[in-house]
Amino acid sequence: MDSHARVAGVGRRLKTRSAAPAPTPSAPATDDQLFAQLEQWRAEGRGVALATVVRTWGSSPRPEGSHLAVEQGGAFVGSVSGGCIEGAVIGEAQDSIADGKARLLEFGVSDEQAWEVGLACGGRVQVLVERVDDELFGPLLAARRAKRPVAVVSRLADGAHGLVFDDAVAGVLPLDDAQLAETRARLAANRSGALATDEGANEASLFVRCHVGAPRMIVVGAVHITQALAPMAAIAGFDVVVVDPRRAFATAERLPNVEVSTEWPDEALERLQPDAQTAVITLTHDPKLDDPALTIALASPAFYIGSLGSTRTHAKRVARLTEAGLGDAIPRIRAPVGLDLGGRAPAEIAVAILAEVIQARHRR
Structure with missing residues (x-):
């Protein structure tokens, strides 16, 4: 150094x-x-x-x-x-x-x-x-505890700060309309960095640090792929919830240290409310479980929706969801789920799924 x-x-x-x-x-x-x-x-x-x-x-x-x-x-x-x-x-x-x-x-x-x-x-x-100190970090920590997205805008010359929420602004740092718009765009995309609207001849003087909480992954189906996917996703920084009403599958022994819900998938997703920081993945191969979850996910701003199954299986899924009136939203489903890495073992499929989720999150 x-x-x-x-x-x-x-x-x-x-x-x-x-x-x-x-x-x-x-x-x-x-x-x-x-x-x-x-x-x-x-x-x-x-x-x-x-x-x-x-x-x-x-x-x-x-x-x-x-x-x-x-x-x-x-x-x-x-x-x-x-x-x-x-x-x-x-x-x-x-x-x-x-x-x-x-x-x-x-x-x-x-x-x-x-x-x-x-x-x-x-x-x-x-x-x-x-x-x-309390002036900045009190409100910041309160927002983080409430899981309320917030961006901290710092003036590098003297450390002065502003806090920018979706619907409010706080702090001593004045920001013009263009700076506020770019800060909120960065907050929506969870993309920290210098404000482009503030760049001078050499270096920017305002820096935006986004605090949006950990991304979530809701997995429907406590299957063998999930046993590999859940710990991998947790290591990658996701808050993982596995949903499966089949109690023989949804056990702590099969999914240690993972939040598991035995609600029906539509009930669980209604409660969990997928947002723009959420990936929803269905892995049961059972339309009675996957389709209700997909119906709710497609009506949400979830950044990723994926479903396990072959091309033929997905064609049948498309027909069912189209009949249910979801035709315009169906292209949002990634199916067959995951990047085509060529692997077929459960852990390999899990890697492919996680890789596609990460790719989708950063390409938004």
């Missing part, structure tokens, strides 16, 4: 800080895990700072919007790199806790050093570090 990380503060250049020997982080925590730890530290009366990747150039091991939370003693959760800058960021975070000032850090990785941190080539990364 470059030893001359640039550190920008509130309207002035702060001292240069060398990258300290870095701790080796474990697998990056999910946002929910990170903010739960952040809240626990605050409840214990500890000072906390939050570091956020706000811009990258070239190769970067962590995307824009990635977080690292640090408490005053140096304990941390999350990651802003592959481990190469965490030491320096933790030190700056402790300084930010002490003096309350936001810091904009910039680090560069040379091509020679890149291999050491798992990159194919070098790059640069900017990280905003700020102390966690």
